Amino acid sequence: MENVQEIQQEHHSGYGAYVLIWLTLIGLTILTVSVAGFELGKLTLVVALGIAAIKSGLVINIFMHVKYDDKIFKFFIGVALMILMVAFVFTSLDVFFR
Amino acid sequence: MTNPETHSNYVSYLDYQGKHKGIWAWLMSTDHKRIGLMYLSGIILFFLAGMTLGFLMRTEMLTHGKTIMDAQTYNAIFTLHGVIMIFLVIIPGIPAAFGNFFLPIQIGAKDVSFPRLNLFSFWLYMIGGILALSSLFLKGGPIDTGWTFYVPYSLRTNSNVSIALLAAFILGFSSILTGLNFVTTIHRLRAPGMGFFKMPLFIWALYSTAWIQIIATPVIGITIVLVIIERLLSIGIFDPALGGDPILFQHLFWIYSHPAVYIMILPAMGVVSEIIPTFTKRDIFGYKAIAFSSLAIAFIGYFVWAHHMFSSGMSDLSRMIFSLFTFLVAIPSGVKVFNWVATMYKGSIEPKVPFLFVMMFIFLFSIGGLTGLVLGSLSTNIHVHGTYFVVAHFHYVMFGGTVMIMFAALHYWFPKMFGKMYDEKRAKIAIAFIFVGFNMLYFTMFILGYMGMPRRYWDFLPEFQLGQTIATIGSYIMITGFLILIHNLAKALFKGKKAEQNPWGGSTLEWTIPSPPPIENFEEIPVITHGPYYFPSAKEAK
Numbered sequence: 001m002e003n004v005q006e007i008q009q010e011h012h013s014g015y016g017a018y019v020l021i022w023l024t025l026i027g028l029t030i031l032t033v034s035v036a037g038f039e040l041g042k043l044t045l046v047v048a049l050g051i052a053a054i055k056s057g058l059v060i061n062i063f064m065h066v067k068y069d070d071k072i073f074k075f076f077i078g079v080a081l082m083i084l085m086v087a088f089v090f091t092s093l094d095v096f097f098r
Numbered sequence: 099m100t101n102p103e104t105h106s107n108y109v110s111y112l113d114y115q116g117k118h119k120g121i122w123a124w125l126m127s128t129d130h131k132r133i134g135l136m137y138l139s140g141i142i143l144f145f146l147a148g149m150t151l152g153f154l155m156r157t158e159m160l161t162h163g164k165t166i167m168d169a170q171t172y173n174a175i176f177t178l179h180g181v182i183m184i185f186l187v188i189i190p191g192i193p194a195a196f197g198n199f200f201l202p203i204q205i206g207a208k209d210v211s212f213p214r215l216n217l218f219s220f221w222l223y224m225i226g227g228i229l230a231l232s233s234l235f236l237k238g239g240p241i242d243t244g245w246t247f248y249v250p251y252s253l254r255t256n257s258n259v260s261i262a263l264l265a266a267f268i269l270g271f272s273s274i275l276t277g278l279n280f281v282t283t284i285h286r287l288r289a290p291g292m293g294f295f296k297m298p299l300f301i302w303a304l305y306s307t308a309w310i311q312i313i314a315t316p317v318i319g320i321t322i323v324l325v326i327i328e329r330l331l332s333i334g335i336f337d338p339a340l341g342g343d344p345i346l347f348q349h350l351f352w353i354y355s356h357p358a359v360y361i362m363i364l365p366a367m368g369v370v371s372e373i374i375p376t377f378t379k380r381d382i383f384g385y386k387a388i389a390f391s392s393l394a395i396a397f398i399g400y401f402v403w404a405h406h407m408f409s410s411g412m413s414d415l416s417r418m419i420f421s422l423f424t425f426l427v428a429i430p431s432g433v434k435v436f437n438w439v440a441t442m443y444k445g446s447i448e449p450k451v452p453f454l455f456v457m458m459f460i461f462l463f464s465i466g467g468l469t470g471l472v473l474g475s476l477s478t479n480i481h482v483h484g485t486y487f488v489v490a491h492f493h494y495v496m497f498g499g500t501v502m503i504m505f506a507a508l509h510y511w512f513p514k515m516f517g518k519m520y521d522e523k524r525a526k527i528a529i530a531f532i533f534v535g536f537n538m539l540y541f542t543m544f545i546l547g548y549m550g551m552p553r554r555y556w557d558f559l560p561e562f563q564l565g566q567t568i569a570t571i572g573s574y575i576m577i578t579g580f581l582i583l584i585h586n587l588a589k590a591l592f593k594g595k596k597a598e599q600n601p602w603g604g605s606t607l608e609w610t611i612p613s614p615p616p617i618e619n620f621e622e623i624p625v626i627t628h629g630p631y632y633f634p635s636a637k638e639a640k
Contacts (some may be wrong), residue, residue: 080313
């Protein structure tokens with residue numbers, strides 16, 4: 001039991017931090033919607049994906065506690081993200097050079 | 099080594115009486131072996147359903163014009179044949195049935211890491227399967243888009259696309275959860291002494307497959323949700339009429355569905371790496387090369403998806419890149435084939451039923467793999483795209499590869515799973531029927547495709563009549579073979595002779611426990627001191 005409490009304590013970032021992240025996520029969502037109103041050409045996709053990447057980074061690290069997890073979890077999440085990244089890049093190669 | 103006769107407290111997993119009785123003792127069981135068997139029963143039933151649809155299709159193509167059905171029925175039947183065979187038979191085939199049954203045993207564990215999650219995956223599989231079949235009978239009519247659900251047609255047809263997509267979505271969840279369970283089990287529950295390089299190669303294959311299931315399947319899940327949303331709310335994501343991009347659908351679909359090809363074939367390759375050492379009594383040639391080639395296939399397999407789209411209007415740069423990667427994936431596949439053949443060299447070969455299936459696999463898979471390169475090459479792809487050539491190619495790989503090995507696995511592990519032995523002679527006769535019928539059917543399709551016969555057409559030009567007739571007769575011969583095979587196994591189940599603990603002289607852990615295995619597999623967790631394919635007596639004999 002002690003161990004469980006220790007781990008829980010270790011993982012706790014504090015409610016203040018959670019609320020702050022939540023507000024940041026809402027702010028970034030508003031930003032995504034607002035930016036969609038501008039004519040940015042090919043940059044539209046890059047900006048939208050950039051904001052989405054920051055948002056998911058915050059969720060994965062703070063809300064999903066990956067920041068405090070073992071290296072092996074970080075490694076496998078890294079591999080998955082890298083594959084996702086390549087999927088984005090390869091699809092873009094088609095979209096931008098069609 | 100445990101022996102059922104010498105241990106009074108031995109209770110087979112088939113006879114075990116738990117909390118629940120009757121059918122519920124199976125449906126509520128969290129034992130990985132019972133779950134594996136339930137998957138196997140489901141898969142064989144769906145295989146028979148898919149085979150019946152294939153039979154109807156081939157019969158329709160026997161003569162010019164209408165033979166037994168109209169064009170719309172034909173569209174629905176080839177779609178359902180694809181959906182059933184891909185999502186309900188080949189993808190779950192080896193990992194869910196044999197993986198569930200043998201993964202814990204081969205690594206010396208009592209069960210998978212999350213037994214309840216495992217049962218939940220099975221329920222999801224059944225719900226998905228029933229939903230897919232129910233789309234046949236519900237208002238709106240059976241889905242007619244082809245198993246690839248390509249937009250914009252799948253957005254506009256009035257058939258039951260949303261229900262079939264929901265079924266595929268649920269089946270995807272089942273697949274992800276099984277993958278998650280397997281990765282965790284392999285990392286956490288290996289017996290003492292079993293390092294990663296002492297694991298049987300079937301486990302390596304399941305490990306690679308499980309990672310693809312976890313990483314790639316969510317992509318199809320999201321894509322399916324987007325299509326359903328677009329159908330219900332008319333938001334322009336894929337429909338060009340609403341400002342969407344139909345080729346984006348193809349990208350998303352194949353980002354999953356190409357790695358899914360490796361979900362299908364990798365476990366089969368793992369089974370081959372089990373069967374060959376057992377029937378040649380030799381250690382596998384190039385253990386690490388085979389293990390790493392599984393990972394390499396899983397990894398490179400992510401980056402070849404757009405070779406399904408060479409003629410869809412994609413950019414030239416993409417076409418060249420994806421063609422290159424397609425050629426690269428042939429390298430680890432070649433590594434495996436050469437290693438298997440090298441293992442047989444100077445081995446004490448016993449051509450028993452599972453080994454004959456493996457021989458057939460190597461022959462058929464090599465033809466399937468090499469014709470894949472014809473398709474992966476940009477110039478020839480344009481010529482044969484959308485023809486019977488493609489149909490023949492993927493049947494050689496998926497059917498000649500995965501399904502044949504599913505039956506090889508069933509014949510290899512049948513004595514272990516049920517404690518009964520089948521009639522080997524009858525199984526060999528069935529294999530002969532299957533081999534002849536298969537090649538008559540699909541090799542003819544290569545030629546028809548090269549001549550220009552398009553896939554998914556309900557009718558054909560008179561010059562294709564001879565080829566269509568040969569293919570249909572071939573399909574009948576092959577189906578006869580499968581019926582003999584399944585009847586033989588069903589008979590063995592009820593009237594078969596008692597099987598020994600290790601009828602083939604295998605060296606992996608499942609052969610050290612009684613047939614059928616006891617409820618928790620091992621009385622004591624074994625300690626591993628040597629590699630998985632260890633045949634000291636065969637060495638001494640030389």
